[in-house]
Amino acid sequence: MRPPDLRQVIEAVYAQEIVRADEAKRHLFEPIGPLEGKVVAATADGTVGLSGWGHERDYPQMTDAVRIRAVEIRHQLEPHPFDDAFDGQYHASHAEKQVAELARDQPIAVSREMCEDCQGYFQRLADYRNTPLIVRDPSKTFIFVPGGVTVTLRHR
Ligand SMILES: [Zn+2]
Numbered sequence: 001m002r003p004p005d006l007r008q009v010i011e012a013v014y015a016q017e018i019v020r021a022d023e024a025k026r027h028l029f030e031p032i033g034p035l036e037g038k039v040v041a042a043t044a045d046g047t048v049g050l051s052g053w054g055h056e057r058d059y060p061q062m063t064d065a066v067r068i069r070a071v072e073i074r075h076q077l078e079p080h081p082f083d084d085a086f087d088g089q090y091h092a093s094h095a096e097k098q099v100a101e102l103a104r105d106q107p108i109a110v111s112r113e114m115c116e117d118c119q120g121y122f123q124r125l126a127d128y129r130n131t132p133l134i135v136r137d138p139s140k141t142f143i144f145v146p147g148g149v150t151v152t153l154r155h156r
Contacts, residue, residue, distance in 0.1 A: 010151045014132060014143055017107045018153070020044045021136035024109035041095035041110040049098040053089060062098035063089065069101065070121065073128040078117040091117040096135055100125065107134040114142060123150055 011018065020043075027042035039051035050056050053063040067086060070077050077088025091097075096110040096118055114122075114137045126133045126144035133144040143151040 007151055007153070010143055010145065011153060014134060017132065017134045018136075018141055018143070021107035021109055021134045021141060024107060025136065028109055028111045039095045039110065039112045041099040041108050043099060043103045043106040043108055045103070045106070047099060047103040047106070049095050049102055051093055051095040051098075053085070053093045060098075060102060062101040063093040065101045066092040066097045069097075069125070073121075073124045075121045075124040077121075091115070091121075094118050097121060100133070105129065105131050105133065107136070109136045111138065113137050113139065119144075119150065123148065 023044040024042045027046050027048055028040045038056070040048060042048045048059065049062065050059045053061065055061050067077070067088070070088070070092065077091045079087045080090035082090040094115065094117070096108050096114065099108050100122070114135060119142065122133050122135055122142065122144045126146050127148060130146045132146065135142045135144070139155055141153045141155070143153070145151060
């Protein structure tokens, strides 16, 4: 008998969280008014965040909280030409990082492909808190398992 594939084991262990990340998708298209290129991230219970560091209508602004969190978990935010107030501001403002500050450890759906900085950040966060974190983007579901293991499931 062949041993089970690690990916299949992880998928079975975190089945419920994967479903929650999938359910979160329905909140991605709720923001009121034109999004003007904003990326949206959400949890299944309807916590929604937008990318960027402006104050968009009623959406909470968590970029500074992400900056502090990055220091806490020892993640070096990747600098970007758009940075204004601090190095790494652009990457600190990504929607999925902001929503992780609003809804701790909840599965998240995001409307754009996760960038490398966010992938590294969520892995550090999972390691630091010793808890799995699940983020679903349009083509993949990432399962950040504590201990430095990221499992990626492509959507069928
Ligand atoms: Zn990102």
